[in-house]
Amino acid sequence: MATVLVAEDDADIRELVVYKLHQAGHHVVSVADGLAAVAAARENGPDLAIVDVSMPGLSGMQVCTALREHAATARIPVILLSARAHTGDSENGLRAGAVDYVTKPFSPRELVQRVESLLEKR
Amino acid sequence: MSARPAPVARSGMRTARRLAAELLTGDFAPHEGPLSHRGLLRRAWPFALVGLATLIMFAFPTTQVSDHATLYVAAGLTAALIAAVAFVPWHRLPEWTQAAVPFGFLGVIALLRESTGGAAGFAVLVFLPVLWLALYGAAWQLATSIVLVALVFLAPTFIIGAPTYPASGLGRIALWPIAAAVVGGSTHRLVAAERARAAFVSGLLSAATEQSIIATDPNGLITVFNRGAERMFGYPADEMIGKVTPLVLHDPDEVAARAAELGVAPSVEVITAQARRGRAETREWTCVRRDGSRLRVSLSIAPYYDAMGELHGFVKIGTDVTERAAAEQLKDEFVALISHELRTPLSSIIGYLEVLCDDTTGPLTSRQRQFLDVVDRNARRQLRLVSDLLFVSQVDAGRVRLHLDYVDVAELAKAAIEAAQPRAKAASVTLQLEADDTTTLRGDPDRLGQIIDNLLTNAIKFTPAGGLIDVRITGNTDTVAIEVSDTGVGIPAAEQQQLFTRFFRASTATSRAIPGIGLGLTIVKAIVDAHRGTVSVTSAEGNGTTFRIYLPRSVQ
Secondary structure (H helix, E strand, O other): OOEEEEEOOOHHHHHHHHHHHHHOOOEEEEEOOHHHHHHHHHHHOOOEEEEEOOOOOOOHHHHHHHHHHOOOOOOOOEEEEEOOOOOOHHHHHHHOOOOEEEEOOOOHHHHHHHHHHHHHHO | OOOOOOOOOOOHHHHHHHHHHHHHHOOOOOOOOOOOHHHHHHHHHHHHHHHHHHHHHHHOOOOOOOOHHHHHHHHHHHHHHHHHHHHOOHHHOOHHHHHHHHHHHHHHHHHHHHHOOOOHHHHHHHHHHHHHHHHOOOHHHHHHHHHHHHHHHHHHHHHHOOOOOOHHHHHHHHHHHHHHHHHHHHHHHHHHHHHHHHHHHHHHHHHOOOEEEEEEOOOOOEEEEOHHHHHHHOOOHHHHOOOOOHHHHEOHHHHHHHHHHHOOOOOOHHHHHHHHOOOOEEEEEEEEOOOOOEEEEEEEEEEEEOOOOOEEEEEEEEEEOHHHHHHHHHHHHHHHHHHHHHHHHHHHHHHHHHHHHOOOOOOOOHHHHHHHHHHHHHHHHHHHHHHHHHHHHHHHOOOOOOOOEEEEHHHHHHHHHHHHHHHHHHOOOEEEEEEOOOOEEEEOHHHHHHHHHHHHHHHHHHOOOOOEEEEEEEEOOOEEEEEEEEOOOOOOHHHHHHOOOOOOOOHHHHHOOOOOOOOHHHHHHHHHHHOOOEEEEEEOOOOOEEEEEEEEOOOO
């Protein structure tokens, strides 16, 4: 069982992701904005974080950067979730330090598969 | 380079200084023809020299002067003519009045000849006023000048009874006004052509009030700054011409960034680097007005060369695109917002549907599952629409980026057919694939898949039940061809040209109420263009349609 941080401002999507992760047997910490995400990551030391790109407080990219800058959180793999599909967005996300970039709408089943595969690599 | 006439001098000292400057420089601006005041001053200087030389000449005892009084009159008349040239406001008088000056000088020559008892040496001087008259290019000045020249030659004979020339001597002397007339006439034509060209250029510069036209010398120093540039940047031309480079108009940060990109120092070279290599270039720059406000300018820059082929400078034509850039940014933000706001609820719909269909919350009846399939299908249709709109906005902004990889087009076609099979079955249409073995190219797999998807979607929509859709993928040395033919309703010939225009819907689609918004083929064309390929269509109403796409093996 791994601890996964879910940072997503849209409550419906947050609940969906949390539901699927619980179902897969993971412990989930969920927050609704970027600042809370950074705080929760420092506090809980999750094994992986799923972070929405467009969030109040800090954007997903900024969260990524903030996590990379802090030694305790620098090694947490981050999957970015985004409803934006502009060419170049995914490159920017990966440059900010994310390990994967998922465009909304996504298949919750596939998202959980990606989580499992990243956790296995650790 | 200003087309404005030089103001008439108010003081003698200033005029004398200007005259001296013009005598020294001898700078004939090409657009200043016989009419301009400056041109008049310049043409008068040979006479001034003649007058001076004559007075000096008579100071030597070797020169035979038979009539000193006439000589003084000649000198006085020369001085009066020079003064008239300098101080008469010629630009307010009709053009023909200027002819008084050469006429006056012809009189001076006649007086000089008379005062020396008809010495033939002065006859040569008629060249100068006759040349001047011929520059007007009008027959009356020429005819009058010939009569006056005759009078000049004969003046000593009439007045003091000096001996006439022998016939051969007269002939030689007559050559001078004829030569002057020929030279003057030719010069007039050249000057007239040059003036017309210069007037055209000057008109162009003045007429372009919405465009900035700035020319520089090869070192970047501004040589032309038109009205449009004055209006656009808020600097008067006389503060710019010969004093600064266009760099003062540019945002320093942007110049520094571009300099780093080009690997050059952040100088005016940043703007002219491409043009210096002989390549005309158009790009958008952020510029700064005199008042510090910023504007976005689309700047086209090209080199220009002199008659010897040497670089003479650069011409930059700028259009203020601030409003357009702001509108584009607004549109981009709007599209991004819409995309975000539409995709987020679709994410919930599609995600929760998947959870439901995965049976994790309890078993569904087959009827419930059927309903959820309808919801899913429609949600995905809406998602496709949002994606298409977003893609088209990226095409508009020139931001279509390909993620290149080696891709087997036949495999893409197989996958596309597989995905389209349920829709084809529902429409009772048969899908068929024929493919060569060698259909691999370097391209963007997702985008190329989208091409085949879009063509198949259209073919299924427009082919009646029982029809056939044939997908053929073939390859030769340089290209891979995708051909999608159907036995559908076809496209009227008159509409085929507009097929790739966004939001265009063929009458065969609207009359049959076939759903769609007219973006599918626009996207196909944009993707094919991005791959440097070609797309064409052959169709006859009622006889089906074939789309043919040729893609190069490698996108260069």
